[in-house]
Structures are given as structure tokens and as C-alpha cells.
Amino acid sequence: MDVLLHFFVALHIIGIASLLGGFLTQMKAMSAGTARFGPAMLHGALLMLITGMILVGINEAQGHALNHIKIGIKLAILVVILGIVYVKRDEEKAEKGLFAAVGALTTLNVFLAVLWV
Numbered sequence: 001m002d003v004l005l006h007f008f009v010a011l012h013i014i015g016i017a018s019l020l021g022g023f024l025t026q027m028k029a030m031s032a033g034t035a036r037f038g039p040a041m042l043h044g045a046l047l048m049l050i051t052g053m054i055l056v057g058i059n060e061a062q063g064h065a066l067n068h069i070k071i072g073i074k075l076a077i078l079v080v081i082l083g084i085v086y087v088k089r090d091e092e093k094a095e096k097g098l099f100a101a102v103g104a105l106t107t108l109n110v111f112l113a114v115l116w117v
């Protein structure tokens with residue numbers, strides 16, 4: 001089961017790479033107002049949701065104590081991210097503020113995940 005758990009942690013991290021990478025590589029374009037919420041960001045965000053829920057399931061099944069408040073907040077933040085990225089996915093140019101918000105919220109979730117035990 002440990003291998004399974006770590007397998008999904010790895011996929012969870014690949015999801016962050018896809019979502020946050022999509023943001024970081026477009027920061028210059030964001031300033032120019034030409035960034036867009038590409039497929040890498042949408043698929044990364046979806047992967048976070050799926051792998052996150054699977055990680056909760058595996059942890060619960062193994063009787064590991066999870067910080068449900070932290071997970072609930074991470075989930076709420078991701079739902080906001082996913083909502084923005086999904087609704088705006090077909091727009092050629094993302095608004096600066098929304099694009100920045102997705103980057104900031106994703107970064108916030110990374111720090112929540114690792115700093116709040």
C-alpha cells in the first residue's frame with residue numbers, strides 16, 4: 001500500500017508541476033496581458049483534484065491521521081483555481097488579475113501542504 005500511496009504522491013507533484021509550470025512560464029506574458037490558461041494548467045489542476053482525493057482515500061484506509069481542516073482548505077482553494085481555469089480555458093488572453101490569482105493560490109496551496117502539519 002505504501003508504494004501505491006507514494007505513486008499517487010508522485011502524480012500529485014506532477015500535477016503541481018503542470019499547473020504551476022504553466023503559470024511560471026507565462027509570467028512575462030501575464031504582465032503584457034497575453035498569457036492564457038493553457039491545457040497544461042487545466043489538466044494539472046484536474047490531476048491535483050483526482051490524485052488529492054485518492055490520497056485522502058488511501059490515507060484513511062490505512063488509518064493514517066490526516067489534517068482534515070488543512071485538506072478542506074486545500075480543496076476549497078483548488079476548486080476556485082479549477083473554476084477559473086476551466087471557465088477561461090478558451091479565452092485567447094487571460095486577465096492579469098485572474099491569471100495572477102491562480103498562480104498565487106497554487107503557491108499558497110503548496111505552502112499550506114508542506115508547512116501546516
Ligand code: HEM
Nearest residue numbers: 014015016017018019038039040041042043044045046047
Ligand atoms: C484524462 C486525462 C487527459 C486528457 C483526456 C487530456 C487531453 C488533452 C488534449 C486533448 C490536449 C490538446 C489540447 C489542445 O491542443 O488544445 C492536451 C494537451 C496537454 N495536456 Fe492533457 N489530457 C489529460 C491529462 C493530462 C495530464 C494528467 C497532464 C499533466 C499533468 C496533461 C498535460 C497536458 C499538456 C502539458 C498539454 C499540452 C499543452 C500545450 O500544448 O500547451 N494532460 N491534453
Ligand code: HEM
Nearest residue numbers: 016048049052053055056071074075078106109110113114
Ligand atoms: C493546487 C492544489 C494543491 C497543491 C499545490 C497540493 C500540494 C501538495 C503537496 C506539495 C503535497 C506533499 C506534501 C505533503 O505530503 O504534505 C501534498 C500532499 C497531499 N495532498 Fe495536496 N495539493 C493540492 C490539492 C489537494 C487536494 C484538492 C486534496 C484533496 C482533496 C489534496 C490532498 C492531499 C493529501 C491527502 C496529501 C498527503 C499525502 C501524504 O503525505 O500521504 N491535495 N499536496
